[in-house]
Amino acid sequence: MPTVAPLDLEGHCVAAVFLDDVPHFALADGAIHRLDNGQKTVQPNDGLLAAFHDAANDRLITGGEDGKVFAVKAGGEVSELASAGKKWITSVAAGPQGAIAYASGKTAFVRFADGKIKEFTHPRSVEGLAFSPKGMRFAVARYNxxxxxxxxxxxxxxxxxxxxAHTGITFSPDGAFLITTMQENALHGWKLADGKHMRMSGYPGKVKSLSWSVKGKWLASSSGA
Known part of the structure; x- marks a missing residue:
């Protein structure tokens, strides 16, 4: 019989994920609670702004107001991956071969598994990050x-x-399409082989979540309205 284990959280939950079949809840204050033979807590960041489930490596990547990027494993192990000084980390993503990306202001960073970091500066603020499922390629959502x-x-x-204003971004599972959420109530997309545009408008509110079907034939979206 399935069971439900209630957990009272005292703040806004930024992300809820399973790591090694253990439920983890990342809160805006930086605390990450897990139900693992009782409630346990770690707090990597002092104020959490972004979190990404790195399913390939079974870890949660976090970025926060303290300018730091961490990896959290199922057993509560916390590793600092990068620091941007006093600048806020507003977006994070995980890619192939242990690479991660994170953003602060107008700059996106890629950290490779060996610790090497590359910077990519843009004219306007970086709003979202995503790695392609094929090859070492990543995308930045930005203004225009x-x-x-x-x-x-x-x-x-x-x-x-x-x-x-493009605020979020995702690749299709086959890497053929790139889709962004927009500040207006719409999605925009590109077919990467030829750059052709796709557009979906008419949402009652801003699109807040996207999820591809396994083979990428369908894209589910929700405006939360």
């Missing part, structure tokens, strides 16, 4: 579009333009 970077190479980035 998105930018594709290839951090393992020295080539120029690919600029994808569309007027408006």
């Amino acid at each position: 579009g998105a930018t594709l970077h290839f951090p393992a190479a020295e080539g120029k980035p690919v600029e994808l333009e569309w007027a408006g």
Whole structure:
């Protein structure tokens, strides 16, 4: 019989994920609670702004007001991966081969598994990050579009333009499409092979969540309205 274990949280929950089948709840104050033979807590960040479930490595990547990026494992092990000084970390993402990305202001960073970090500066604030499921490529959501970077190479980035504020970003599972959420009640997308545009509008509110089907044929979206 399934059971329900209640957990009273004293603040806003930024992320709820399973790590090694253990439920974890990351709160805005930086505390991460887990139900593992009782309630246990770690607090990597002093104020949490972003969290990403790195499923491939079974860890939670966090970034916060303290300018630090951490990895949290199921047993409560916490590792500091990067620091941006006193700048807030507003977005994080995990990619292939143990790489992560994080953003602060106009700059996106990629940290490779060996600890090497590369910076990518943009004209406006970085609003969202996503790694492609194929190859070492990541995308940045920004004002008036998105930018594709290839951090393992020295080539120029690919600029994808569309007027408006783009606030979140995701690749399709096959890497063929890139979709952004927008400040207005809409999604925008690009077919990466030829740069053709796709647009979905008419939401009653701002799109807050996206989820692809396993093979990428369908994209579920919710405006939370």
